Amino acid sequence: MTKRATIKSIAQDLGISHMTVSRALSNHPNVQKETRETVLKRARELGYVKNAAAKAMRGDITGIVGLLLPNIVNEFYARFANAMAHACDENSYHLIIHLTNDDPEIEQQALERLREVQAMAVAMVPTPGTSASDVNSFGSMKVIQLIRQTPIKVPSASILINDHDAISNAVVELAKKGHTHIGYIGADTQLSTGRARLSAFMDGIREAGLKSENQLIYTKSPSFKMGQESAKDICTQKKATGLICGGFEISTGALSTLMENKLSPHTDVCFIGYGDPSFFEWLDGGISTVRLPVDRLAHETIELIKPPWEEATASTTREKKFDADLIIRG
Amino acid sequence: MTKRATIKSIAQDLGISHMTVSRALSNHPNVQKETRETVLKRARELGYVKNAAAKAMRGDITGIVGLLLPNIVNEFYARFANAMAHACDENSYHLIIHLTNDDPEIEQQALERLREVQAMAVAMVPTPGTSASDVNSFGSMKVIQLIRQTPIKVPSASILINDHDAISNAVVELAKKGHTHIGYIGADTQLSTGRARLSAFMDGIREAGLKSENQLIYTKSPSFKMGQESAKDICTQKKATGLICGGFEISTGALSTLMENKLSPHTDVCFIGYGDPSFFEWLDGGISTVRLPVDRLAHETIELIKPPWEEATASTTREKKFDADLIIRG
DNA sequence: ATGAAAGCGCTAACAC
DNA sequence: GTGTTAGCGCTTTCAT
Numbered sequence A, B: 001m002t003k004r005a006t007i008k009s010i011a012q013d014l015g016i017s018h019m020t021v022s023r024a025l026s027n028h029p030n031v032q033k034e035t036r037e038t039v040l041k042r043a044r045e046l047g048y049v050k051n052a053a054a055k056a057m058r059g060d061i062t063g064i065v066g067l068l069l070p071n072i073v074n075e076f077y078a079r080f081a082n083a084m085a086h087a088c089d090e091n092s093y094h095l096i097i098h099l100t101n102d103d104p105e106i107e108q109q110a111l112e113r114l115r116e117v118q119a120m121a122v123a124m125v126p127t128p129g130t131s132a133s134d135v136n137s138f139g140s141m142k143v144i145q146l147i148r149q150t151p152i153k154v155p156s157a158s159i160l161i162n163d164h165d166a167i168s169n170a171v172v173e174l175a176k177k178g179h180t181h182i183g184y185i186g187a188d189t190q191l192s193t194g195r196a197r198l199s200a201f202m203d204g205i206r207e208a209g210l211k212s213e214n215q216l217i218y219t220k221s222p223s224f225k226m227g228q229e230s231a232k233d234i235c236t237q238k239k240a241t242g243l244i245c246g247g248f249e250i251s252t253g254a255l256s257t258l259m260e261n262k263l264s265p266h267t268d269v270c271f272i273g274y275g276d277p278s279f280f281e282w283l284d285g286g287i288s289t290v291r292l293p294v295d296r297l298a299h300e301t302i303e304l305i306k307p308p309w310e311e312a313t314a315s316t317t318r319e320k321k322f323d324a325d326l327i328i329r330g
Numbered sequence C: 001a002t003g004a005a006a007g008c009g010c011t012a013a014c015a016c
Numbered sequence D: 001g002t003g004t005t006a007g008c009g010c011t012t013t014c015a016t
Helices: A007-014 A018-025 A033-046 A052-057 A075-090 A104-116 A164-176 A192-207 A224-236 A248-260 A294-305 A309-313 B007-014 B018-025 B033-046 B052-057 B075-090 B104-116 B164-176 B192-207 B224-236 B248-260 B294-305 B309-313
Strands: A064-069 A094-099 A121-124 A142-146 A156-162 A182-187 A217-220 A242-246 A270-274 A288-291 A318-323 A325-327 B064-069 B094-099 B121-124 B142-146 B156-162 B182-187 B217-220 B242-246 B270-274 B288-291 B318-323 B325-327
Touching (some): A007 A018, A007 A033, A094 A104, A094 B075, A156 A294, A164 A182, A164 A270, A192 A217, B018 B033, B075 B294, B164 B270, B182 B248, B294 B318
Parallel strands (some): A156 A318, A270 A288, B182 B217, B242 B270
Antiparallel strands (some): A288 A325
16 A cells, blocks of 8 residues: 545646545535546545544544443443444444443543544443543543443533332342342442442332341442352352342352352342343243343433534533333243 | 643643644653643643644554454454453554444445544454455555455455364264264355354264264354254254354354253253353353354454554465364363 | 635654 | 744635
């Protein structure tokens, strides 16, 4: 590859002004039909593509959308990213994905880099640690907070999950089946979602007329490992006959402990997971779970990103919640 | 947000030349220590970030890396994307993901858009249909073909999986257990991988001293559904007692048929999947499978993307293969 | 209908 | 050590 074609190089090649080329390529009316066709033909031959950087410098929107996720192997995030990527392709946006690992520093860095390329919007699952609350972190990017919510200094929209009822109903459901000692594994209260899910669990306990037992409640920084270990504790000490999880990775972690120890998630420790990875349906007759409305979340995110910005962003913070469902299987 | 700070605005603010600001911000030696500190401080205050577009216009590399995948819910691709995203963050690249859905047109479009933003490299799983073989599709982007290989008109590197031995060993392994009627579900021969895996299967049949039975071989455009349906056919007609899959989605599809019909992947139809999604380990005592070296693939991709380009790209097409392993479980 | 000039933000190459 | 100029590719504005 030698050098890319530019409107100037095409103009020179054709012996006309680069402005005529520009107009021809952008369908401006003031071009002779014949001229336009010549230009278009030559442009195609030379493999011309517009220079996004040059346009960006003139203040045109870049069409770059940032997506900040903790990771993407988690099937919930993967499906979200998948939906976002599709929607972006459909709307001719560029989706730049950065993985934060839930590390505020990486998050901060990713935001800065997105600002460098003048991303028009960023959809992000905020990291637990308070990080990028500064105005300077976002510049003029439209901010959409996903799943979790953290106070930031720019107007932002939030797309959240309302899992309260699904979780408290899970408790009630277990209670109906005769379980009186129900364990809970979830994120710690540093996370907004951790707080919310725990209190949903407690509400369920109350609603079911059970008494709350602190030693059955495990809250820590959420991870696969944390789920595994908490579940191991519950199982080996036979503290509980029912178990509810308040986090995706926690849930798969806890389930793996059950599988490893050949404990049935139905008869041994009645298990209710969080999120609905595809294999839940096949495992041991189906795993009960709190199902999250992934596609609706992604769809709504894209709708917010699409213009008209002014309207969507307004001046105040907006919030939208989507209901999770309790799915009982087996 | 009013307007972003630029070196000029900072210069004006400080009453100095914008070049001094530029030099200060890029650690050029020819700046008074004191001046530099003043500049850095003010820049921080004003939330200055460099303008990537302006730099790109000057010919600096953009640090944008494109990744074209059929989709990203497939755990194999998700893990690949995850590894790539991490590696890109580490090396300060921007990862732009486009999902092709295995549609040549979408692929073509994605490539053009990557060219617009002057992506420095693109790693792609080529779509089955011959699409973007043109030079103009790639411009000066470094091209890395993943998993599949298609002839293109620019020098490109290929990162492939060598699953021949794993697949033929799978046949031998089943034969050892006494299976004489072994089914195969895989991609059709339009895909390079489809051809290769089928012939690996046939080699295995030969090696095991079995005779090949065409009615046990299913090849079509690969998908979850295709796997489901082929498996249903095999199961309901009781054609085979062993089943080997030659594709990730096919494999999960076929497995779902087994689970739905309460057929054990060990005792009813001895099953060997393709790819190793995390749940394989837990399902029914563990699912045997051909495991793909995802992390090594991603790692190698990044190594190829990193400079020095000239060296890595050379003038000829390069190819690197990574071995898949046969994992027998249960 | 076409062209010329200016400027977006940045840095290499020159002054001084 | 600091400042000035020019130019990357493009479009808006103002001639012609």
